Amino acid sequence: MFKGSCRCGRVKYEASGEPIVVAHCHCIDCQKRSGAGHTTGAMFLEKNFILQGALSKFSALSEEGKTTTHYFCTECGSPIYGKNTKMPKVVTLSAGTLEEPNKLNPEVTIFSKNKNHWDRMDNSIETYDDMPDWKPKLGE
Ligand SMILES: [Zn+2]
Ligand SMILES: [Zn+2]
Numbered sequence: 001m002f003k004g005s006c007r008c009g010r011v012k013y014e015a016s017g018e019p020i021v022v023a024h025c026h027c028i029d030c031q032k033r034s035g036a037g038h039t040t041g042a043m044f045l046e047k048n049f050i051l052q053g054a055l056s057k058f059s060a061l062s063e064e065g066k067t068t069t070h071y072f073c074t075e076c077g078s079p080i081y082g083k084n085t086k087m088p089k090v091v092t093l094s095a096g097t098l099e100e101p102n103k104l105n106p107e108v109t110i111f112s113k114n115k116n117h118w119d120r121m122d123n124s125i126e127t128y129d130d131m132p133d134w135k136p137k138l139g140e
Contacts, residue, residue, distance in 0.1 A: 006078035011053030037119030
């Protein structure tokens, strides 16, 4: 069980099971929405995700033709989770909003072509210039 919350505490969530994947992403969208060099996301099945509190959302069409929607606390703006239309059954939780983010083990880095020189990463994990051709295995 993973628990999380936003900066102000009005949004709380729980996700059960283990993450399907934990990934760092350097894409430009992630840099803009986080204000940092990359985001770190933990993917879970949406049916295992319980949320309380008021969220705002922002949707945009990505280059690959999918629509991504990001949900953030209406009050403090903490980015809580994201969804995309190509993988409708999963949510990607923002690692830094977890109560115990140190329990995660990131396995992959994507959109490395957009990485800034000051954003030093773990070179021992799989690293891709773009989005790899990958689909989660959803054991249901
Ligand atoms: Zn908040
Ligand atoms: Zn990204």
